[in-house]
Amino acid sequence: MPSIPRDKPIDSSLAFLADGYEFVRKRCERFGSDIFETRLLGQRFYCVRGEDAARMFYEPDRFTRNGALPGFVLRLLQDQGSVATLDAEAHRRRKAMFMALMTPGRLDAMARLAAEGLRARARLWPERGPVRLHDEFRAVLGQAVLAWAGVRLDAAEADRFTRRIGAMIDHAGTAGPSNWLARMRRWGAEATLRCLIEDVRAGRATPPEDSAAHAIAWHRDLNGELLTPGIGAVEMLNILRPTVAIARFVTFAVLALHRHPESRERLATDDAYLHAFVQEVRRLAPFFPAVAGIARRPFTWRDHQFLKGDRFILDLYGTDRDVRAWDDPESFRPERFLAWLGNSFTMIPQGGGDHHSNHRCAGEWLTIAVMESMLRVLTRDIDYDVPPQKLGVSTAALPALPRSGLVVAVRAVR
Ligand code: HEM
Known part of the structure; x- marks a missing residue:
């Protein structure tokens, strides 16, 4: 059995910042291995990639996320006591609350709010001149998800709230002053949501029964206790923040559409292709x-013995582009998904395995x-031009975005 290759530097944190998304993939390719050992922020990690590694990583109850991320990221993207930091039965119970919000009817309601919000906002664009789509998508999604989740704020408050959430997403991969500022904004957002949880329990606010605010305010953990208002606020943020973050994916979708203009007509008419x-x-x-x-307990993978406490990083980016799973992986070819049979361990942009029993x-x-x-509205209802701008995407900046944020000049909105 070959030994596990080791990254040379004593600490690779700077290399991680420089290589960003490519950090694991680059080294796996250099070592000719799906696993290597490295040190980040003074701690040893095993970095792994590929379908087999994802199956190993998503073996139910094998790993805890608790303490696995550096503190400065954790405080912007999750928090102590959030669903991501729970394990085993406690995790499954809290996760069931989240998954119960994802019924077809509720998904449809959120999709409708996003589409209507986009159409309404877009009507203002022709007069405004060129708009930066990423900012616009965030504003639309902020308003939509606040309404969907049962948080009543007026338009100006919703805008301020969404900007706070946006700062958390933008600075999750940074350290230092910009990260501290984003954390201060997080406290502000949490304070609003803590009050909401208290108001729901005191009968001062009555969000719809199928809303996140209702579900979280009345959720009881394994011990039968309600969540503390602080943890309730964290879980509300766990819904609001990532939904605003969908703006990034929609921006990348518009970029793909710009690079593949021939797909526009098909996108507008063919839902399977969409x-x-x-x-x-x-x-x-x-x-x-x-x-x-x-690792929560010792285990063996590919004849290597791992110990309780060993730290792992699973490369999502590299696994989604693994040539063993995807034909011509770097090419943008939506057709590959038309007859795709599905695989929870090769297509893992949002984690892998089972949604209910794991952290996916x-x-x-x-x-x-x-x-x-949103893409349906963009292709059916909005005519726009993409003026010359910096559309490059640096894979060193986390999280990535086209440099310009994707500016468009809108001609007409139907
Ligand atoms: C967990 C990505 C959108 C709620 C995660 C994880 C990833 C991820 C990678 C961690 C998986 C793991 O630890 O194994 C993304 C991306 C999104 C997105 C790229 C695109 C915008 C959303 C949305 C929501 C959401 C819209 C809620 C409405 C959560 C929650 C968890 C989670 C609650 C923790 C799950 C658990 O620990 O069981 N997401 N997510 N995410 N995401 Fe998302």
């Missing part, structure tokens, strides 16, 4: 680079539904 296009955008767009976990993204179906509905 779905395939969205899948291909999710597969290729650089978004969540990797997930981290700490609770909002994956919502992401797909929202992307489809």
Whole structure:
């Protein structure tokens, strides 16, 4: 059995920042191995990629996410006590609450709110001159998800709230002052949501029974206790923040459409193709680079023995582009999804395995539904030009975005 290759530097944190999304893939290719050992922020990690590694990583209850991410990322993307930091039965119970919000009817409701919001906002664009789509999509999704989740804010408050959430997403991969500022904004957003949970329980607010605000305010954990208002606020953010983040995927979808203008007509008329296009955008767009976990007990993988406490990073970005699973993986080819049979371990932009029994993204179906509905509006109802601009995407910046944020000049909205 060959030994596990080791990354040379004593600590590879700077290389991680420089290589970004390519960090794991580059080294796996250099070592000719699906696993290597490295040190990040002073700690040893095993980095893994590929379908087999994803199956190993998503073996139910094998890894905890608790403590696996550096603190500065954790405080922007999750928090102590959130569903992501729970394990085993406690996790499954809390996760069931999230998944119960993802019924076809509720997904449809969110997709409709996003489409209507986009159409309404777009009507203002022809007079405004060129608009930066990423900012516009965020504003639309912020308003839509607040309404969907049962959070009543007026338009100006909703805008401020959405900007706070946006800062958390933008600075999750940074350290230092910009990260601290984003954390301060997070506290502001959490304070609003803590009050909401308290108001629901005191009968001062009555969100619809099928809304996230209702479900979270009245959820009881394994011990039969309600969540503390603080944890309730964190779980509300776990719905609001990533839904605003779908703006990034929709921006990448518009970029793909710009590069493949021949698909526009088919997207507007063929729902199967629309779905395939969205899948291909999710597969290729650089978004969540990797997930981290700490082994909860010893196990063996590919004849190597691992110990309780060993830290792992699973490369999502590299697995989605693995040549062993995807024919010509770097090419944007939505058609590959038309006859795709599905595989929870090769297509993992939002994590892998089973949604209910594992940590796979609770909002994956919502992401797909929202992307489809917004792309439908963009291709059917909005005529726009893409003026010359910096459309390059750096895979060193986390999370990535086309440099210009995708500026368009809108001619007409139907
Ligand atoms: C978890 C990605 C949208 C809610 C995750 C994970 C990833 C991810 C990679 C971690 C999986 C793991 O630890 O194994 C994304 C991306 C999104 C997105 C790229 C695109 C915008 C959403 C949406 C929601 C959501 C729209 C809610 C409406 C969650 C929750 C978890 C999670 C609650 C924790 C699940 C658990 O620990 O069981 N997401 N997500 N995400 N996501 Fe998303």
